[in-house]
Amino acid sequence: MKPSIMLLTIFLPIFVFNFVHADAPSSRPDSHAPIGVMGEHGHKTREVMLSYRFMAMDMQGLQSGTTALEAADVLKDFMTVPTQMDMKMHSLGAMFAPHGKITLMVMANYQQRHMEMEGSHDHATGHHAHPVGTHEMTSSGLGDVKLESLLTLWKTDHLNFIGNIGMSLPTGSIEQTGMDRNILPYPMQLGSGSVEGRSGITFFGYYGNWSYGSQLRGTFPLHTNSNKYQHGNSVNATAWGARKLSDWLSFGGRLLLSHSGQITGSHPDLNTNMSPSHRPDFRGGTRLDVAISSNLMGPAGKPLAGQRIAVEFTLPIYQNLTGTQLKNRWRLTLGWQYAFRL
Numbered sequence: 097m098k099p100s101i102m103l104l105t106i107f108l109p110i111f112v113f114n115f116v117h118a119d120a121p122s123s124r125p126d127s128h129a130p131i132g133v134m135g136e137h138g139h140k141t142r143e144v145m146l147s148y149r150f151m152a153m154d155m156q157g158l159q160s161g162t163t164a165l166e167a168a169d170v171l172k173d174f175m176t177v178p179t180q181m182d183m184k185m186h187s188l189g190a191m192f193a194p195h196g197k198i199t200l201m202v203m204a205n206y207q208q209r210h211m212e213m214e215g216s217h218d219h220a221t222g223h224h225a226h227p228v229g230t231h232e233m234t235s236s237g238l239g240d241v242k243l244e245s246l247l248t249l250w251k252t253d254h255l256n257f258i259g260n261i262g263m264s265l266p267t268g269s270i271e272q273t274g275m276d277r278n279i280l281p282y283p284m285q286l287g288s289g290s291v292e293g294r295s296g297i298t299f300f301g302y303y304g305n306w307s308y309g310s311q312l313r314g315t316f317p318l319h320t321n322s323n324k325y326q327h328g329n330s331v332n333a334t335a336w337g338a339r340k341l342s343d344w345l346s347f348g349g350r351l352l353l354s355h356s357g358q359i360t361g362s363h364p365d366l367n368t369n370m371s372p373s374h375r376p377d378f379r380g381g382t383r384l385d386v387a388i389s390s391n392l393m394g395p396a397g398k399p400l401a402g403q404r405i406a407v408e409f410t411l412p413i414y415q416n417l418t419g420t421q422l423k424n425r426w427r428l429t430l431g432w433q434y435a436f437r438l
């Protein structure tokens with residue numbers, strides 16, 4: 097069974113059951129941030145929210161720092177180079193508010209990663225190197241599970257300050273191998289292998305038909321993983337604005353600035369001459385993305401009350417990559433959320 101169908105099978109009964117009991121929280125389509133932002137809203141006491149997110153992203157073209165590179169040039173230093181990578185992620189999330197000022201959140205995901213590599217070799221005759229064919233790598237499975245609590249620090253009718261504190265558990269595999277049984281390079285692994293601390297602060301406000309907010313987040317791996325490396329810390333900041341067009345529709349946009357560090361340590365079986373993706377120091381960088389988004393929600397009192405569908409499309413504006421890496425081209429996030437009172 098395909099993972100997307102599997103997720104639907106798990107979710108559908110819950111959905112149908114609760115549909116009957118729909119006691120919608122009073123809110124507006126933009127009372128949740130664009131779908132790419134996580135943990136930006138708390139819930140009322142005894143409110144539950146279930147969510148499903150689908151994320152797809154595409155990377156293509158090599159770059160070091162802000163300079164675009166040709167595969168042929170990078171092949172002077174490595175046996176192979178990545179030319180394209182894509183990732184799909186299905187996430188299930190649940191939120192629950194045991195208290196008006198505390199919301200607990202858990203998120204789990206299933207990933208499918210795919211990378212195309214181009215190789216070079218020396219011909220036995222002629223002694224010249226040139227790219228030959230392509231080969232592919234794939235990996236799939238569960239990613240790291242994330243737990244978070246959202247604490248309302250300060251709240252008025254129109255403003256909301258939330259503190260986010262949580263952790264990421266190393267449930268995602270860091271042992272993914274290729275057809276040849278060799279360990280796959282860092283970007284193809286499904287988890288970080290480390291327990292990570294996650295903290296953040298979120299601000300959310302309303303002004304008439306407008307809403308706005310911002311979130312600052314940090315992720316800090318706490319130890320070296322079982323394969324002798326550790327992901328770098330990452331920090332990201334996002335700011336969004338949205339306009340409510342009706343009870344059920346809003347449009348918004350946001351900017352996302354993020355920075356992540358290199359990997360420290362290295363996997364003993366990853367040969368750094370193989371490809372730039374095998375280099376622990378060729379990870380991370382600084383980037384600025386822009387996203388447009390829309391939220392649709394079932395208005396209170398109507399049959400689809402409490403349900404939301406949201407979409408976000410993200411494009412890079414600036415990317416400064418540490419070492420040679422594939423650059424991001426786009427990211428698409430689709431989400432379904434359903435909130436109800438227990």
Ligand SMILES: [Cu+2]
Nearest residue numbers: 137139145191
């Ligand atoms: Cu929620």
